[in-house]
Amino acid sequence: MSENVLVIGNKRYSSWSLRGWLAARLSGMEFEEVLVPLYRPGCHEKLKEVNPAAPPKVPSLKVGDAAVWDTLAICEFLAEQYPEAHLWPEATFTRAHARSVVAEMHSSFQALREHVPMDLSKKLSYAALPEDVEADIARIGEIWRECRSKYSGDGPYLFGKISLADVFFAPVLVRLYSHSVPLDDVCRGYFDTLWALPEFVEWRMAAAQEEWTITDY
Incomplete structure (x- = not known):
């Protein structure tokens, strides 16, 4: 698994996931995308399994053992880490x-x-x-x-x-x-x-x- 993992929900419905994903792509960060279908049995458990340090919400960003969640926080992190973008x-x-x-x-x-x-x-x-x-x-x-x-x-x-x-x-x-x-x-x-x-x-x-x-x- 990549050092950077972006956890998102359904692309059809998850507005906050779209924001986090677009920001990650535009930043130039290399990352692995993990999509967890929402509103299905076991989705919260799966979200915690993928990114244990974050609440079971989307999007969340796993960087090594650390986590960043909330779309705005993810975007600010990306802006700081990838200023050339x-x-x-x-x-x-x-x-x-x-x-x-x-x-x-x-x-x-x-x-x-x-x-x-x-x-x-x-x-x-x-x-x-x-x-x-x-x-x-x-x-x-x-x-x-x-x-x-x-x-x-x-x-x-x-x-x-x-x-x-x-x-x-x-x-x-x-x-x-x-x-x-x-x-x-x-x-x-x-x-x-x-x-x-x-x-x-x-x-x-x-x-x-x-x-x-x-x-x-």
Whole structure:
């Protein structure tokens, strides 16, 4: 087994696993991927078996005998250990802005999470969502437009070059896609850019091959 082991859940459904995995791939870290199907008998025991020093949650990162868990902690660890990957923007205030939107994504948007779970097997026609979900989506659009207005000259991602901010919003794209949520031109352009990220495409292709399904959510 590799020195670095990233433990993840179902690629079709696990939004936090997607974030951790994308960050690991973008960092350039060499790692072994261990996927533990969630919501199945024995999954907690399997998670502890793979990474004994971490709680039975996904994602978790095993580095030798040490463990890092919680997606944000994993991302910060990767940014520190692999500075050449520039997972955060280099400019001080741009980096602070990126950390701010990541922190907001990490702790907010509960209505969207509850009513529109990540499911890469779902593609529904658009229908109006609950008011609090629409408010979450409106705020996300506001973040995207603000970032693109400030940093579009540096590249096509939220802060110009790919960063952890894009990693944290990647599962949101799946939620919006699954419910055919309409987007304005700026948000659609950003959506299309991140959707085409090769690592994101690779994740979705792998998700399509999964045999495990979750129907009770």
